[in-house]
Amino acid sequence: MTIGRSSPGRPTADISTYLGRERALRADRLGTGGLLLSVLAATAPLMVVAGVMPTTFAVMGIVGQPLLFVALGAVLVLFSVGYAEMSRHVHNAGAFYAYIARGLGGTAGAGAALVALVAYSSLQVGIYGIFGFEVSGLFATYADLEIAWWIPALVAVAVVGALGWLKIDVNARVLGVLLVIEVALVVVFDFAALTDPGAEGLSLHAFNPDTLAGAGVSTALCFCIAAFTGFEQAPVYAEETSRPHVLVPRVMFLAVGSVAVFFALSSWALTVATGPSSIVGTAQEESAGLLFTLTSSRLGAAFTDVLHVLFVTGMFAATLSFHNVVSRYAFAMGREGLLPRAFGRTNGTSGAPGIGSLLQTVVAAIVVTAFAVADDGPAGDPTAPVLHLFTWCGNLGALGVTLLMAASSLSVIVFFARRGAAGAQAWRLATSALAGLALLVLAGYTVKDFDVLVGAGPGSALSWILPAVVGAALVAGLVLGLLLRSRNPEAHARIGLGNEAFRLEREASS
Numbered sequence: 001m002t003i004g005r006s007s008p009g010r011p012t013a014d015i016s017t018y019l020g021r022e023r024a025l026r027a028d029r030l031g032t033g034g035l036l037l038s039v040l041a042a043t044a045p046l047m048v049v050a051g052v053m054p055t056t057f058a059v060m061g062i063v064g065q066p067l068l069f070v071a072l073g074a075v076l077v078l079f080s081v082g083y084a085e086m087s088r089h090v091h092n093a094g095a096f097y098a099y100i101a102r103g104l105g106g107t108a109g110a111g112a113a114l115v116a117l118v119a120y121s122s123l124q125v126g127i128y129g130i131f132g133f134e135v136s137g138l139f140a141t142y143a144d145l146e147i148a149w150w151i152p153a154l155v156a157v158a159v160v161g162a163l164g165w166l167k168i169d170v171n172a173r174v175l176g177v178l179l180v181i182e183v184a185l186v187v188v189f190d191f192a193a194l195t196d197p198g199a200e201g202l203s204l205h206a207f208n209p210d211t212l213a214g215a216g217v218s219t220a221l222c223f224c225i226a227a228f229t230g231f232e233q234a235p236v237y238a239e240e241t242s243r244p245h246v247l248v249p250r251v252m253f254l255a256v257g258s259v260a261v262f263f264a265l266s267s268w269a270l271t272v273a274t275g276p277s278s279i280v281g282t283a284q285e286e287s288a289g290l291l292f293t294l295t296s297s298r299l300g301a302a303f304t305d306v307l308h309v310l311f312v313t314g315m316f317a318a319t320l321s322f323h324n325v326v327s328r329y330a331f332a333m334g335r336e337g338l339l340p341r342a343f344g345r346t347n348g349t350s351g352a353p354g355i356g357s358l359l360q361t362v363v364a365a366i367v368v369t370a371f372a373v374a375d376d377g378p379a380g381d382p383t384a385p386v387l388h389l390f391t392w393c394g395n396l397g398a399l400g401v402t403l404l405m406a407a408s409s410l411s412v413i414v415f416f417a418r419r420g421a422a423g424a425q426a427w428r429l430a431t432s433a434l435a436g437l438a439l440l441v442l443a444g445y446t447v448k449d450f451d452v453l454v455g456a457g458p459g460s461a462l463s464w465i466l467p468a469v470v471g472a473a474l475v476a477g478l479v480l481g482l483l484l485r486s487r488n489p490e491a492h493a494r495i496g497l498g499n500e501a502f503r504l505e506r507e508a509s510s
Helices: 032-041 045-060 065-087 095-104 106-142 150-165 168-195 217-228 231-240 244-274 279-299 301-335 354-373 384-418 426-448 462-487 489-494 500-509
Strands: none
Touching (some): 032 168, 032 244, 032 301, 045 168, 045 279, 065 231, 065 426, 095 106, 095 231, 095 301, 106 150, 106 301, 106 384, 106 489, 150 301, 150 354, 168 244, 168 301, 217 244, 231 244, 231 301, 279 301, 354 384, 384 462
């Protein structure tokens, strides 16, 4: 069997994938800092603070949003305990689907692979809509130039595609600079709000459990879970780190912990700045302009202008982060036979998963173009196609990721139980069970309230059509897995193994 090219002074035993070096992501390119920044960029902190939080306050009328972030953070820490332990045993760019395959079998892994591909693609593509609208607004405000939202959106698709073709360490630098600046500015606002509170003073009322009374809590949780999406991406980069068994768990806990604290603190700062009794009404009046109104009165117009720019760059960083994840899922699937073999190759010069990156760029361009064709509104107007692109795709992606996390929790339990390690891993399996149940309940509420999440009317067909997209991806993946098992059982057995497949093959032949 041909396993790849060897070079003088480098034994073939160093080849880390059963298809050779051209089918392996290059290791040692990410340390703790680069991996953490790549993961955190996907959470788009400024987009959450300026967009998700005011929307949740306004639509759901829940004052206790900071407490929701604390509760969700606790659930995701429980999830991370088992997920991180799994990352010590499985190093695969396919992350979710690889874990599910190792616990629940190759067919289940194939189903999870297509769900992951659809979910992360949706999350990335959805951001292009709001990104294009915000950039067109900046041009109108500062350059007195009216341009359609889809023009900057398509430019962003091209730039993200070009960066996705380059080395991951280049991406990490871009993501890192943008992320650090936007987080610093939000922290400045938090400090300003807490030192110059509204009429009700430095109130802790938002952390009172009584603030969560009401019918909108479950839907508010669905809004908030989308804000965390991205922390779970660390295992996707495992093959590109020097010590994945150490760095991946470390980054996961750092990411979920810092995100929970940051979002809880920032949402509390919003309630303090307006006063807890006024936050819902003010959010309904200001909508996505809430944060900028509050910074303008406390920190001045210049600070607010910079914040507007960072709002846009933060969204760009998130699209780049999701692009990286999708291209690596496609690479892992191509390497293991779930996609054409061409997807399982890396660029000769950069070592990046080029075909997967190209696929995501083409898909994004097609979707943005389709929504642009449907847009007949004037430039600078947040027309239905723009809002639909963001809300439909964003909530579709969040639902898919929530279901993948729930399935991964079950997979962790089965994985260790089958290996006779249930006793040694008992507390980790218990936390995985609790997290899995909580995530399933959350996914159920997401489907139930999908019409509210996407802004559709009661009884709208969208409330079942969009969740059905995730279901269709799952069914298609399961069918693909079954076909692979019947026609190519060797390839089916390799699903989820990644680099391990070569080692196992070599051991069998020797």
